[in-house]
Amino acid sequence: MHDAQLLRYSRHILLDEFGVEGQQKLLAGHALIIGAGGLGCPAALYLAAAGVGRITIADGDTVDATNLQRQILYRDASVGLPKAAAAKDALGAVNPEVEVVALGERAQGPRLDALVAAADVVLDCSDNFATRHALNRACVAHRRPLVSGAAIRFDGQLAVFDLRRADSACYACLFPEALEAEDVACAVMGVFSPLTGTIGTLQAAEAIKLLAGIGTGLAGRLQMFDALHAQWRTVRVQRDPDCAACRES
C-alpha cells in the first residue's frame, strides 16, 4: 500500500481485526453485485468507499424518477441513464482507485456463470426470484459465498450462504425453486426508503468481512427486520438434503 492508501484506509487499518493485512485483502478482492437498485446502491457505495479493489455491478434498467426515493447512487440528473453506467460514475467519484465494471444487462445463463466464477464474493441485490435462483445455482456451482438481501414494504431479509463450505445451505434450501413464489414488485407494494439502505449496508458489511476474512459471518442464519416496528428476528438456516439446487454439489 502506498502512503495515500494508508491514509485513506487508516480507520480500517486502526481496527485490530482488520489491520494492513485485512485492507490488503479488500484491495485484492473482487465483488460481484447483481442489481443496482435499492440494495445494490448502498452496498456498492460502501464496498467502493472501503476499497474493494474490483466491483462488477450488473443491472439492465435505466434510472427512473421513482427510483430516486431510495436508490442513493443516482441524482436527479441521472433519470433516463442506464443504472450500471450511472453507478460506475458515482462510485468512481467516491473512490477513483476502485476498478468498477458496469454491465448494463440482466446477466443470465453462461454469462452469469462466468461472472460468478470470476468473483470472490457475490451480492444478490436483485428483485426477482428467477435471478435469485439463477445466481444461487451459479454460486453453488463455483462455491462462491453469496450475500443475499431483500426489502419490500417495511420488511427486510438478510442471509449469507458460504458455499465454499460443503455443509452450507444455499438460497434454495431456504426458498425452494419449486415454491411458486410470486415476485412482489416495489411498484405495487411500496418500499420504505431507509430499509433498503439498512439491508444493503449490512450486505456490504458481510461481504467486506468475507473478503477480509474477519469476524463471524451470518452464514447459517437468516435475519429479518421489521422496520415499521423496529424489530429484528433471527432464525437458523439448515441445509436441505433434498434441495434441488445444491443436492449434487
Ligand SMILES: [Zn+2]
Ligand atoms: Zn440448497
